[in-house]
Amino acid sequence: MGFIHVLDANYGRTDPNKCSEGKTSNELSNVHCFQETSLRTMTVRCNGRKSCTLSAVNSVFSDPCSWTYKYLNLSYECRPLNNSDVISIHHANYGRRDFVTCPYRRAMSECYFTQTTSMRSRCNEKKSCDLDASNWVFSDPCYRVHKYLEVTYSCV
Known part of the structure; x- marks a missing residue:
């Protein structure tokens, strides 16, 4: 596979x-x-x-x-698949940086927090990583703004 x-x-x-x-x-x-x-x-x-x-x-x-x-x-x-590969997180943002990604009605503002450290602690050195992109996991950087998670990573 x-x-x-x-x-x-x-x-x-x-x-x-x-x-x-x-x-x-x-x-x-x-x-x-x-x-x-x-x-x-x-x-x-x-x-x-x-x-x-x-x-x-x-x-x-x-x-x-x-x-x-x-x-x-x-x-x-x-x-x-290379069985020795593990995840290496480069950068992560939770919030909204644009109005095109995951459009939701009319998003009126941009607002996000960098979550690189949090993502690294959850996913680095693992073969797979599942988590919810939600306020429960990352807290709420922007009240009443529809948010999404962006992650840049590689397998090393």
Whole structure:
């Protein structure tokens, strides 16, 4: 059993024929529709996992081109597990740094706390690490702001 490594991704439309059944010509005409953050979204959410389920919708990727019917074009490979690898946390934030990631209604403010030390104490030197991205785990840096956890790590 291996893990997912995303090679390339685009949420948009580059082919007039792909996913075209039942769509109007207006919905299919823009074949220069690219979401520049598609690769980052997919790597953050799927890299290193054994499986990954993600909906190809505007609420996940944001809308790169209005009135165009979009699809996710994805290239990935399965890499073998190295049984000696352990997690090394580089950086972690809990809160909200932008309005695109995990959109929730209309987030009106940015607010986050660096959680690198906390994540290192919970996950460094482990082969896997599961925890809830919640106020119970990280405390509440921003009252009434919908939050998410960002973690940069590697397997060493």
